[in-house]
Amino acid sequence: MPWRSESGRGRSKAEPVVIMRNPxxxxxxxVRTLLSPGKLEEVIEEMNRIEIDILGLCEVRWEGSGYYWKENNRIIYTGREKQGTNGTAIILNKKWGKLVENTIHYSDRITAVKIKADSTNLIIIQVYMPTSSYPDEEIEDMYNRIxxxxxxVNKNDNLIVMGDFKAVVGEEAVGNIVGKFGHGVKNYRGERLIQFCKENDMFIGNTFFKQPKRRLYTWKMPGDIGRYQIDFIIVKNSKRNQIISCKTLPGADVNTDHNxxxxxxxxLVKKNKEEKIDLSKLISLNLR
Structure with missing residues (x-):
């Protein structure tokens, strides 16, 4: 699947001399839809209030695909030929939006961005899986596309796959894939997600951090008759020490049944000699 160039920038050959943390x-x-008047503005307002840098969205229901800037936020989206169903998007603040190098608009259920960093690229894949009413063949097709x-993706790149997977991985730890802080009873689609993580050496971030129950579930059934953890942020095992927190924020509100x-x-990012260095963030120095 080819990446679509979005920047036209060449590679920097500046010599890095320090390694620093970049939170x-x-x-x-x-979000259930972005077709309602003012809904996108509400999402961006919550994004800014919570100080989110990169926000992946499911079920935006827009038509077509592309990207544009809205004030200080870069919006990259993928939808159907006609608006009304499905659709994914990724919104980045100004800092990270400027670093987008390539995108993939892959069906109305997958959007991916490649963010150029000094040390290693950051790849974000936003996913919106079909519901349980769809046949298994369509689920397999989705995993094949991912x-x-x-x-x-290069071996050393930071890879994050996230979104609404319509799967429950359960509360029992599974190797280095699922932690002991999941929520709910594992189902068949959860087994398939675990298999995907195993094949790609990834782990499900929001099952590894101890949180109150209200910070674990991501979706409420109509009438609040059940609460489930079906949205996930999945990270490469080789980058495990870079994720320091993962939880839901029930207080964020844009009229959706998902948290x-x-x-x-x-x-970890590299800074060049000519750049000013914040010594409070310095973690190592190697001039060799």
């Missing part, structure tokens, strides 16, 4: 808050949210994107799921990451 980033990455979130995913099924795998096609992953196959284009905002957010994670905090400390990415």
């Amino acid at each position: 980033c808050q990455i979130s995913t949210w099924n 795998d096609e994107i992953i196959d284009t 905002l799921l957010t994670s905090t990451h400390n990415f």
Whole structure:
């Protein structure tokens, strides 16, 4: 699957001399629709209030695909030929939006961005899985499409796959894939998600951090007759030490039955000689 160039910038050859931490808050949210007047502005307002850097969205229901800037936020989206169903999007603040190098608009259920960093690229894949009413063949097709994107990612890149998976992985730890802080009873789709993580050496971030129950579930059934954890942020095991928090924020509100799921990451980045250095963030120095 080819990446679509969005920047036209060349590679920097500046020599890095220090390694520093670059904190980033990455979130995913099924907003149910962005067709309602003012809904996008509400989402961006919540994003700014919570200080989210990168926000993946499900079920935006827009038509077509592309990107544009709205004030200080870059919006990249993928939808159907006609608006009304499905659709995914990724919104980035000004800092991270400027670093987008490539995008993939892959069906109305998958959007991916490649963010150019000094040390390693950051790849975000936003996913909106079909519901349980769809046949297993369509679920397998979705995983095949995600795998096609992953196959284009460099081994050392930061890879995050997130979104609404319509799956429950349960409360029992599974190796280095599922932690002991999941929520609900594992189902068949949850087994398939675990298999995907195993094949790609990834773990489900929001099952590894102890939180109150209200910070674990991501979706309420109509009438609040059941609460489930079906939205996930999935990270490469090799980058495990870079994620320092993952939880839902029930207080975020844009009229949806899904809770905002957010994670905090400390990415390692390299700084060049000519750049000013904040010594409070310095973690190592190597001039060799």
